[in-house]
Amino acid sequence: MxxxxxxxxxxxxxxxxxxxxxxxxxxxxxxxxxxxxxxxxxxxxxxxxxxxxxxxxxxxxxxxxxxxxxxxxxxxxxxxxxxxxxxxxxxxxxxxxxxxxxxxxxxxxxxxxxxxxxxxxxxxxxxxxxxxxxxxxxxxxxxxxxxxxxxxxxxxxxxxxxxxxxxIGRHYPITAHVNERSKDPTPTQKVSIQPKDIEYALEQHTELLDISQYDLEKIILEAQEHASERLNSYFVCQDIMSRDVIKLHEDDDIHQALEKFKEVNLMSLPVVNAEEELVGTLALYEVVEWFKGAADPRNSWQHYVRQIMSRRVVTVEPSQPIQDLVPYFVEKSFNYIPVVENQRLIGIVSRADMIAALQQLLNQQYVLT
Structure with a gap:
């Protein structure tokens, strides 16, 4: 040809x-x-x-x-x-x-x-x-x-x-990328691309584009994030994680778990088994719900943390860049994310750890400019 x-x-x-x-x-x-x-x-x-x-x-x-x-x-x-x-x-x-x-x-x-x-x-x-x-x-x-x-x-x-x-894991129907807590833009949108910016750009084109406003916004944000990776050196999770982790064991009594929550004043704790493998998380509200339903005969069999904990946990690896964690802290309001290596819990990255690391990166950029 x-x-x-x-x-x-x-x-x-x-x-x-x-x-x-x-x-x-x-x-x-x-x-x-x-x-x-x-x-x-x-x-x-x-x-x-x-x-x-x-x-x-x-x-x-x-x-x-x-x-x-x-x-x-x-x-x-x-x-x-x-x-x-x-x-x-x-x-x-x-x-x-x-x-x-x-x-x-x-x-x-x-x-x-x-x-x-x-x-x-x-x-x-x-x-x-x-x-x-x-x-x-x-x-x-x-x-x-x-x-x-x-x-x-x-x-x-x-x-x-x-x-x-x-x-098969596709999101259908597509949903708007909106702030679930208020009518304001999401935290990420406030400091980057906002829906009104996309609306303005689309209004300048009279032809119909076969892509949703929300997908267009997502693509632009991902492109911005990828571009910023080339310009900055980022920490990885093991650089900023806390290694002395406050945790629960799956065989702990629920009353013991409540006492630990009172001691540490935290809203959620990771749960491990006897081999220190991460098996779930327990939130304080789940303990409260258990106490509220304790008189119900249907809940009489529940005595241990493993019976009321959540087994679906978002985790990261030690070598994972911390920018991967930002959406969870910003958009989903996570308090911490467990760091796991070979299924074993080796640390956690808290919101405070992220703020400190991001402040350091901002200071470095300020010095360079």
Missing amino acids: SSTQSDWLNFLKPNYKVLPLKERLYSGIGALCGLAISSLVSWYVLGGMNAWYIAPMGASSVLLFAVPNSPLAQPWNVVVGNTLAGIIGVACTQYLPDLTSAFSVAVGFAIFMMMTTDSLHPPSGAVAITAVLGGEAVHRLGFHFVLYPVLLNSILLLLFAVFFNRL
Whole structure:
């Protein structure tokens, strides 16, 4: 292939990265299972009706399973977009006798209405055409076509997409990166990119971008963080961690645990087993909840820390850069993070340790400038 042909091909190709093989397989398997399961349920619900499943759901599955982070793939877009397109398509079929006029007007008006209601979903254009060109079986349904198969198919496929994407660790539907405690920006946003900054930048572009404001903000923040790593030398966890750790043992009596909380005036403590391996954490509020329910016969079997502790623990390694910990302290309000080596608890990094280290880095930058 000549260099000119190669240049043309590169010009025509989209600027998308090729996902790892595992992600590509997940997308294909998700679409396969989603379409199969939702179509079988539709067939069961609608019985012998010829229009029990429609082709545009195949296009919806591309978005739901291959690019679930796209604003065009969100539940509002799938349900509202397909429903609006179905209503418009059926109306055009009934009031415009010429098929070419009917499906052209249906698609054009559907796009306008979807963009007006912030529910743009590309496969909905095919829903509008299906309503017009779907044949006698579809025309016989009239506006029932909007309820079944369109709405039924959309909801079934969407429900499976939510289940499947979360099962494989994807965040779907996407959620706003907001401060859960107040209406203010999150602590990270206050000193970097804020939602209003992204909104301002997007307002300068009249074209629709297939990326959410929240994903765009996340990418910019990650790029900033990566760039700063090249400019500064950071501490690692073992440099700043406390090695003399106040901890609980999993076989401690809950009353003993309360006494230790009173002694150290802390809100949460790590829990280890006999081999000093980290097995969980116990928060003071969990002890309080246990005391509140102690009279309940269902809780009579609970006497030890291991029975009420939380086993899901965020940990770090000794050689891990401390900037990896910032989101936990800033966004999730952690008080400390355990440092683990070969499953054994060797220290903790507290919020105070982080503040001291970050202050030192700020002082170093001030001296350099």
